[in-house]
Amino acid sequence: MSSDDDPTGNAEATVTAFERLGGEAKVRQLVDHFYDLMELEPAYAGLRALHPSTLEGSRDKLFWFLCGWLGGPSHYTDRFGHPRLRARHLPFSIGIAERDQWLHCMAQAMDELGIDPHLADRLAAAFFNTADWMRNR
Ligand code: HEM
Numbered sequence: 001m002s003s004d005d006d007p008t009g010n011a012e013a014t015v016t017a018f019e020r021l022g023g024e025a026k027v028r029q030l031v032d033h034f035y036d037l038m039e040l041e042p043a044y045a046g047l048r049a050l051h052p053s054t055l056e057g058s059r060d061k062l063f064w065f066l067c068g069w070l071g072g073p074s075h076y077t078d079r080f081g082h083p084r085l086r087a088r089h090l091p092f093s094i095g096i097a098e099r100d101q102w103l104h105c106m107a108q109a110m111d112e113l114g115i116d117p118h119l120a121d122r123l124a125a126a127f128f129n130t131a132d133w134m135r136n137r
């Protein structure tokens with residue numbers, strides 16, 4: 001590592017959530033498990049109903065987005081520019097119930113993949129802020 005990467009001499013300081021999670025392979029696994037649960041679990045039927053009939057496009061977009069959001073490669077913005085995430089969610093009616101289904105589905109996916117609980121807690125807090133900001137009713 002060069003001194004540019006780590007001016008403090010503390011390797012911990014430069015490790016992104018993306019790296020800590022396990023890079024692209026793990027982000028892909030997380031997104032796939034999240035959408036598998038959304039398809040399977042009756043508790044997330046309301047959330048599933050907001051999505052298109054096939055989830056392939058949704059899987060790719062969330063994967064690309066999360067890579068950058070976690071501090072990894074900017075696949076989403078390379079393709080689509082600024083995420084404008086709140087605007088892109090305006091076509092969908094999102095209240096507390098939809099927000100909480102999204103968050104529970106993601107928490108279950110992280111838990112079942114055995115993601116380090118400390119990291120999962122930090123991510124859950126960040127997901128909460130983003131999901132809450134998406135509410136439009
Ligand atoms: C609050 C509850 C949420 C609901 C109900 C919801 C629902 C949806 C739906 C129905 C779509 C369209 C899927 C498609 O076009 O294939 C979508 C797209 C997307 N969502 Fe969410 N979402 C929520 C929260 C989040 C959060 C917290 C994130 C990120 C951390 C996120 C990231 C995305 C991304 C990146 C897209 C693709 C946008 C695009 O390029 O069109 N969503 N969401």
